[in-house]
Amino acid sequence: MELQVEGRKAYCYTGGRPFDAxxxxxxFIHGAEHDHCVWVLQSxxxxxxxxxxxxxxxxxxxxxxxxxxxSVEAIADWIPALLGAAxxxxxxxxxxxxxxxxxxxxxARHAGRVDRIALIGAAFPMRVSPxxxxxxxxxxxxxxxxxxxxxxxxxxHYPSNPGPGFWVIGENSRLMQRQAPGVMHVDFAACNxxxxxxxxxxxxxxxALFVLGKRDVMTPARSxxxxxxxxxxxxxxxxxxxxxxxxxxxPDDVLDALIDFLKPALxxxx
Numbered sequence: 001m002e003l004q005v006e007g008r009k010a011y012c013y014t015g016g017r018p019f020d021a022x023x024x025x026x027x028f029i030h031g032a033e034h035d036h037c038v039w040v041l042q043s044x045x046x047x048x049x050x051x052x053x054x055x056x057x058x059x060x061x062x063x064x065x066x067x068x069x070x071s072v073e074a075i076a077d078w079i080p081a082l083l084g085a086a087x088x089x090x091x092x093x094x095x096x097x098x099x100x101x102x103x104x105x106x107x108a109r110h111a112g113r114v115d116r117i118a119l120i121g122a123a124f125p126m127r128v129s130p131x132x133x134x135x136x137x138x139x140x141x142x143x144x145x146x147x148x149x150x151x152x153x154x155x156x157h158y159p160s161n162p163g164p165g166f167w168v169i170g171e172n173s174r175l176m177q178r179q180a181p182g183v184m185h186v187d188f189a190a191c192n193x194x195x196x197x198x199x200x201x202x203x204x205x206x207x208a209l210f211v212l213g214k215r216d217v218m219t220p221a222r223s224x225x226x227x228x229x230x231x232x233x234x235x236x237x238x239x240x241x242x243x244x245x246x247x248x249x250x251p252d253d254v255l256d257a258l259i260d261f262l263k264p265a266l267x268x269x270x
Contacts, residue, residue: 001054003085010082011063012036013055015047021087024115026262027079028055031097031121032187033147033176035062038096041251042258051262054086058099060183068186072098072194076105080113092262094118096247097219098191101126104231107208108200116207118261120254121244123219124197124227128188136185143184144176153215153243168248201230208234209261211254213242235261 001012001019012019013036026046028039036043036055047053058075060066069075079102083091092115095103100122107114128136135143148169176184210228212221221238228234237257242250 003082005059005078005081005085008059008065009063010059010065010085011057012082012086013039013043013053015043015045015053015055017047017053019054019086020052023050023052024262025052025054025083025086025088025091027082027091027093028053029075029079029093029095029099029103030055030058030061031095031099032191033144033179033184034096035175035179037062037175038247039094042094042247042255045255046258046262049259052088054082054088054091056082060186061179066180066183068180068183069190070186071190072101072105073196075099075102075190076109079103079106080110083113089113090115092116092118094120094258095122096120097122097244098126098187101191101194101197104204104208105194105196105200107206108203111203111205114206116209116261117204118209118211118258119224120211120246121213121216121219121224122210122227123223124194124201126191126194126197126219128192133185133188133192136188140181140184143188144173147176147218148173150218151244153213153241153249168245171248172245197227198230201227202232204231207261207264209257210234210236211246211257212236212238213244213246213249214238214240215242216244216246218244
């Protein structure tokens with residue numbers, strides 16, 4: 001599905017179902033150097049079980065026109081524009097990593113447009129090491145290798161993956177390689193620069209869920225737990241055996257947490 005958002009084409013995956021704006025809406029927001037593909041299992045299941053699903057490629061990523069947005073706040077402001085283009089008044093937001101920062105910021109500053117937020121692989125601050133940040137600008141292949149190593153728990157380097165023929169490391173590598181040059185640095189610089197996480201957290205009024213990987217070294221679970229304490233009434237689910245790439249490493253655990261958290265939206269008027 002293609003939409004015109006702020007004058008540019010935005011591609012959205014709808015979970016294999018025609019988009020129906022009268023259903024409870026969920027918007028999936030991917031992380032740095034990624035696109036909608038990271039949400040294939042979760043978005044497809046929910047689209048076939050009563051929800052209107054939008055999993056966009058953020059500007060400059062995947063099939064969406066650029067340039068990439070240079071700050072978390074800019075992504076957070078783009079989300080209501082996406083909702084308007086799709087004819088949606090309110091939606092649940094599900095964000096991973098950089099997308100989690102944007103989802104929380106959006107919920108705080110655009111409260112009337114957000115029903116609830118689920119933040120996956122989330123922590124604040126989301127600092128990026130100087131070495132990695134420099135590599136994202138000057139040596140993208142090296143930066144992608146670094147991210148691939150740090151994003152996954154050690155089990156993902158071996159054949160014990162979620163499905164036959166599914167190579168977690170290779171899939172993530174190819175996903176990053178197909179993003180446009182320069183996008184990686186813009187994304188990681190935005191995460192590193194975002195400073196309003198605690199201020200925005202206390203302003204969130206909607207239900208919030210944090211889904212954290214116990215083996216995550218990119219956004220450690222302890223940091224996610226601390227950030228969750230600042231969000232009134234937030235729930236925390238920790239996924240054993242998973243690193244930062246939770247949707248690939250533990251897809252069913254992530255889906256189960258989302259099903260439970262999003263279920264009230266089916267009985268809440270849009």
